[in-house]
Amino acid sequence: MGKKGFGQSEPPTRQAKKFLLAFMRCMAETQEDRDRVHNFFKSHQAQLNESLLEALPLVVQKLTPEREEIAPFLLTFGNSIQQFPLGDRMLNLELSIAAYQECLKIYTRENFPQDWAGVQNNLGIAYHARIKGERAENLERSIGFHQQALQVYTREHFPEKWARAQNNLGNAYGDRIEGERSENLERSIVAYQQAMQVYTREHFLKKWAMAQNNLGNTYRERIKGDRGENLEQSIVAYQQALQVYTREHFPEKWAGSQNNLGIAYRERIKGERAENLERAIAAYQQALQVRTREHFPQDWAMTQNNLGTAYGERIKGERGENLEQAIAFYQQAAKVFSRDAFPQQWAKNQSDLAETLMKRASLTNKIDDLDSAITLLKASLEVAASGTPYFIDSQYRLGNAFSRYYEYTQNPADLQQALQAYKIALEAIDPEHYDRKQIWQALPTTQSILGSRLVRDGRWQEGLQLLLNSINQLSRGDDFYAHANALFQTGKAHEFLSDWDNARLYYRDALRLYEHLKDELGIAQSRAGLGGVLVSQGYLEKGLAELAKAQEIYQHLQKPNKAAELDRLYQLAKRAWEQQLSNEVYV
Amino acid sequence: MTTADDIFDRSANNIRRLGLKEIPFTESPIALNSETLRCVFTGREGELEKAFNQFQSRDRRRILVYGRIGIGKSAFLLEVLSVLRRKRPKMLTAYISLPSDLDLATTALIAVAREMPDDDWALRQLHQMGIPTTKPMKERTTEASATMGFGAKLSEKDLPMTKAQYATVSLETLLERASEKYPEGVVIAIDDLDKQNPSVVRQMMHDAQGILKGRAWFLLTGHPTGITGDLLTSERGLFDLQLELKELDRETTYRMLINYLNTARIDNECKDLQDPRSVLPFVPEAARRFCQVSLGKPRLFNRLGNTVLSRAAELQEQLITQTVLEECLKVAAPTLLQRAALNVQEERVRILLQQRGSLSDDTITMADLEPLGFRSFVDIVPILERLEEADLAHQLDRGDAKVFAPIPLPPADDEVLPE
Ligand SMILES: Nc1ncnc2c1ncn2[C@@H]1O[C@H](COP(=O)(O)OP(=O)(O)O)[C@@H](O)[C@H]1O
Numbered sequence A: 001m002g003k004k005g006f007g008q009s010e011p012p013t014r015q016a017k018k019f020l021l022a023f024m025r026c027m028a029e030t031q032e033d034r035d036r037v038h039n040f041f042k043s044h045q046a047q048l049n050e051s052l053l054e055a056l057p058l059v060v061q062k063l064t065p066e067r068e069e070i071a072p073f074l075l076t077f078g079n080s081i082q083q084f085p086l087g088d089r090m091l092n093l094e095l096s097i098a099a100y101q102e103c104l105k106i107y108t109r110e111n112f113p114q115d116w117a118g119v120q121n122n123l124g125i126a127y128h129a130r131i132k133g134e135r136a137e138n139l140e141r142s143i144g145f146h147q148q149a150l151q152v153y154t155r156e157h158f159p160e161k162w163a164r165a166q167n168n169l170g171n172a173y174g175d176r177i178e179g180e181r182s183e184n185l186e187r188s189i190v191a192y193q194q195a196m197q198v199y200t201r202e203h204f205l206k207k208w209a210m211a212q213n214n215l216g217n218t219y220r221e222r223i224k225g226d227r228g229e230n231l232e233q234s235i236v237a238y239q240q241a242l243q244v245y246t247r248e249h250f251p252e253k254w255a256g257s258q259n260n261l262g263i264a265y266r267e268r269i270k271g272e273r274a275e276n277l278e279r280a281i282a283a284y285q286q287a288l289q290v291r292t293r294e295h296f297p298q299d300w301a302m303t304q305n306n307l308g309t310a311y312g313e314r315i316k317g318e319r320g321e322n323l324e325q326a327i328a329f330y331q332q333a334a335k336v337f338s339r340d341a342f343p344q345q346w347a348k349n350q351s352d353l354a355e356t357l358m359k360r361a362s363l364t365n366k367i368d369d370l371d372s373a374i375t376l377l378k379a380s381l382e383v384a385a386s387g388t389p390y391f392i393d394s395q396y397r398l399g400n401a402f403s404r405y406y407e408y409t410q411n412p413a414d415l416q417q418a419l420q421a422y423k424i425a426l427e428a429i430d431p432e433h434y435d436r437k438q439i440w441q442a443l444p445t446t447q448s449i450l451g452s453r454l455v456r457d458g459r460w461q462e463g464l465q466l467l468l469n470s471i472n473q474l475s476r477g478d479d480f481y482a483h484a485n486a487l488f489q490t491g492k493a494h495e496f497l498s499d500w501d502n503a504r505l506y507y508r509d510a511l512r513l514y515e516h517l518k519d520e521l522g523i524a525q526s527r528a529g530l531g532g533v534l535v536s537q538g539y540l541e542k543g544l545a546e547l548a549k550a551q552e553i554y555q556h557l558q559k560p561n562k563a564a565e566l567d568r569l570y571q572l573a574k575r576a577w578e579q580q581l582s583n584e585v586y587v
Numbered sequence B: 001m002t003t004a005d006d007i008f009d010r011s012a013n014n015i016r017r018l019g020l021k022e023i024p025f026t027e028s029p030i031a032l033n034s035e036t037l038r039c040v041f042t043g044r045e046g047e048l049e050k051a052f053n054q055f056q057s058r059d060r061r062r063i064l065v066y067g068r069i070g071i072g073k074s075a076f077l078l079e080v081l082s083v084l085r086r087k088r089p090k091m092l093t094a095y096i097s098l099p100s101d102l103d104l105a106t107t108a109l110i111a112v113a114r115e116m117p118d119d120d121w122a123l124r125q126l127h128q129m130g131i132p133t134t135k136p137m138k139e140r141t142t143e144a145s146a147t148m149g150f151g152a153k154l155s156e157k158d159l160p161m162t163k164a165q166y167a168t169v170s171l172e173t174l175l176e177r178a179s180e181k182y183p184e185g186v187v188i189a190i191d192d193l194d195k196q197n198p199s200v201v202r203q204m205m206h207d208a209q210g211i212l213k214g215r216a217w218f219l220l221t222g223h224p225t226g227i228t229g230d231l232l233t234s235e236r237g238l239f240d241l242q243l244e245l246k247e248l249d250r251e252t253t254y255r256m257l258i259n260y261l262n263t264a265r266i267d268n269e270c271k272d273l274q275d276p277r278s279v280l281p282f283v284p285e286a287a288r289r290f291c292q293v294s295l296g297k298p299r300l301f302n303r304l305g306n307t308v309l310s311r312a313a314e315l316q317e318q319l320i321t322q323t324v325l326e327e328c329l330k331v332a333a334p335t336l337l338q339r340a341a342l343n344v345q346e347e348r349v350r351i352l353l354q355q356r357g358s359l360s361d362d363t364i365t366m367a368d369l370e371p372l373g374f375r376s377f378v379d380i381v382p383i384l385e386r387l388e389e390a391d392l393a394h395q396l397d398r399g400d401a402k403v404f405a406p407i408p409l410p411p412a413d414d415e416v417l418p419e
């Protein structure tokens, strides 16, 4: 930080100019050797700062006579700073973008159409990775740049560059936030398929493999079509890529595709789940042989994160141990994925860790883990770009965490928060998404729990409204159990309000549905409720019959407590009934 | 050559051939003026007595009138009000049908303010809520029919009304102002509470406890499956009297028929139960049969009466004998069905009801529900109630189950039986 007023600090432009000239000299000497450029940045790391970013445009202007000569250097600077793994990543990306933008002042579309298109392509990549600014907006710009590039790079005249731009466009659409996600993924697939028309295996072995790998990613996330089938397609694509990306010749790419293959196996629907998870773990471990923390910190962290998820879901082995392992992996990943340098990755990793803590909480019944999970998720959501899959996941998880938390606290405010989170997730998720149903059903189920709770608390208007809403939704869904339960809860709420007529209606509906589902416990509950209501209404004989049946089922289900609980009511009603009978005799 | 005028004359002649000036039956009591209502209103002696007993007290009372749709709640309310107007000239009576989206305080405020056209403050209240306060309203003094006309207008529910800002306080103020001119007090009758969502009404009643226990008399109506079911219990103590209106018995229905016919018969006033002329143009056996099919339900009675007389006129009959009646009743079922304008789903439920003979929460099965696209009885209750509203179904009087059955009407000649 420049201390104003103390000593003689150099004006930023002069410093920047010196730096740029040094960089140009280095370039000239090293002929753009990657490692040497890397070393140059490493030794000048202190100068890669905000003032350089500010000064860059001014300096370029000042170099007027050499302007045209400076353009290639700017381009190289932009490219290499983008790939430089050390320092402040956000700043590095801004520097890269600034350099490209300066470059474009020289490479205009009229005078240097091809160079112009090349810079557009690079800007597209930089904006895709950009950390600063609104993520959705950056991705829109990235798409825009790639489309610009495609205006010059036509298939006819520049088939290879055209294919590259298509591939990059595919990447950007794959991550796009605006628009329907399902549509964006389709566009991404189309773009990759276009690219592969040029990148054939025969002529562009490496590029073909890259496109296969990318296609594998998109199929893995695809929303349209059959999910199980898409995942198979994804696995095939990765395996194709791995035929070219051997460990021997392309260790990095090999590791990348192994990592991706691991993800696809983890998500796989076909085949045996336990086995798929083992395969996923094996693939990740392969990847880590190349992806060391020292050489590829970011990739290493990514695979650590993936291992965490696989262990969290692992079926083989001891569950408690697997969860501990998972937590350890996430903690490793967090060492690289810091909030500042990799906000999106950090957010995902936090959220994944939270999910595992929730799993541990259900294993150990410890509320502390839920507590931490909620804290982690909230922090993660502060950073996660809204509308991204991670964001949606985290909202859903937050909903789950809060509704589980409620089981301990019995504080309706927690359910309210759960509802809120589910609602946000539901609004953000693509209507066709394969996970949507899960969230869609969580919402009314939580509504019905909250509803019955509010009714018990005397907030009937709100409570009943929630219950009725949830029934309304559940009656159109296909979760029969949740529907039956909501009907039962509504019966209970009405019973609580002494609205016998409605209580009876809902208990009977719950009973009918539980019978249809052959759910013994549900049947017993509903009969017990119905019996109680009929007794309250004075239909003693009918009520007694229901209570007796409920008792019988409870006995059968080995729930003597429940049966005994009912017995008190039963005996009371029976006495009243006998009384009634004897009165009738005497009349 | 027949002109439209000729056709009109012929149509009037057809009615006249039956010895009637017009068809006296109406669907809603709002359509009647208070004099006519007084003439046709029949029975309910016990209920009226219980209600009037409440008015012999100095304390303000709250009365709930409940019963199924079409059973005569509105008519009862209007009858009570018109008696009070005659017997208690120093009492202000206000009738209103509960508009949607309004709370009880605002509703009561509107009802009372409309009855005080000479009071500037009251007019301003209405004005602020966007309710027209035109000259005719001001001119209206004690004319009862105008009051009812207003009730009808409000129930149209398309007036853009805004809530009064401090409805509870404003109502208090208004009642205070009214007490100067009406020392015998203010009666506020709020009709059709059951047309609102039950949970909304439940909350509404809860919120309005202060007002209901305040300085006015209240008469409210609802139907038992809506609010009343749990008002009777959870809001115990809110009402001083809960009156359930049930089907009229056969004899009362017969007297009701006499009363209606008397208001329309040309030169032939006869109310003597024993005298066969009292039911003309019906012959006594046909009149009895007509009362039987009306099931003691006043609205069904009015709807069927309308259909039967129109059909008899069309057939250019002079007298409604048993055979003519049967002929006329054949069009009743199709007429009701046509007027109901059911949608596909409602029609499917109707057919199921017809096939089963009755539908109830107790006996309906998943196999009945699933083809309709439902999984619970509560889902089809609104549809069954819609059929009830159209007199295509009615609820049986069972406390341990909600049972709907078709209204038994003679089949039409060409009715195609559902498969
Ligand atoms: N006791 C009665 N005597 C004569 N007509 C009646 C009587 N009760 C109801 N009606 C008539 O029957 C029809 C339906 O009654 P209404 O009061 O609208 O029923 P509800 O308000 O219960 O739905 C109206 O035309 C009304 O005038």
Ligand SMILES: [Mg+2]
Residues within 6 Å of the ligand: B073, B074, B075, B191, B192
């Ligand atoms: Mg009415």
